[in-house]
Amino acid sequence: MAQQLQERAELQRSGSTLPRMTYEEFLDWADEDTWAEWVDGEVIILSPASLLHQALDTFLLSVLTSFVSFRDLGIVLGPPFQMKTGPDLPGREPDVIFVAREHLDRLRDVYLDGPADLVVEIVSPDSRTRDSQDKLHEYEEGGVPEYWVLDPFRREAKFYQLGEDGSYYFVAPDENGVYESAVLKGLRL
Structure with missing residues (x-):
């Protein structure tokens, strides 16, 4: 070893x-x-994360873990933890994953064998295409119900929800700039 x-x-x-x-x-x-x-x-x-990336990741992990734990909804995990959404799909290491209580049986010792219920990727300068295109298609194909792409450098957030047809649909925040999660009912950002 x-x-x-x-x-x-x-x-x-x-x-x-x-x-x-x-x-x-x-x-x-x-x-x-x-x-x-x-x-x-x-x-x-993967490249080392910047201070801005780490600060946002730590904040999200803290908020989502508190929300999920308080409501006993499942588990929130961060890197380095793998997610393999399907046999012919890549093994990725998302910045944040939420696994609902009813899907905890997908958890293995070092990876999630199947899609998380929510995945968050925080964009780094070298990961913009990978996060906003490659992973968007992979997570859609793998059946991840909700995917957030957060770009702290451009101060942008894009939220996608899986439709009944298996395709992602972009969901814009409301007129006040608030996004409501479809997976984590009651979570508003």
Whole structure:
């Protein structure tokens, strides 16, 4: 195990690419300190988060955890925790995931085997396309009922809800700028 950790660190420092691997191999390879995603057999090492990104993530995790815990709705998790929405879809590491009580059976030791009920991605300069396009399509295909894309650099928030036809629909905040979650009833931002 120590040798595996040393090899991983050397690969990351050198900028070398990791060998292609299955999702199961990725889960065996990664540890709880690994900030990476698995996409089509490739490991994508995630960049360190900025202070602004971390502050927003910490705030959201705190607010959502309090809301969910008070109402005993399920569990809220943050990185590094994987979510694999389907067998042919990537393993992602969202900034925030909410898993409803009735879906807690999807939780495994190191990943969520199926879609979360709500996923939040906080955009970083290098993740804008990945968060607003790639993951939007993946989470839609994987059946994530609600997806928020928060861009603190542009001061934008986009909210998507899965329709009965399995497609995401953009939901704008109301005339006062308030968004009401469809998944977390009563949560208004």
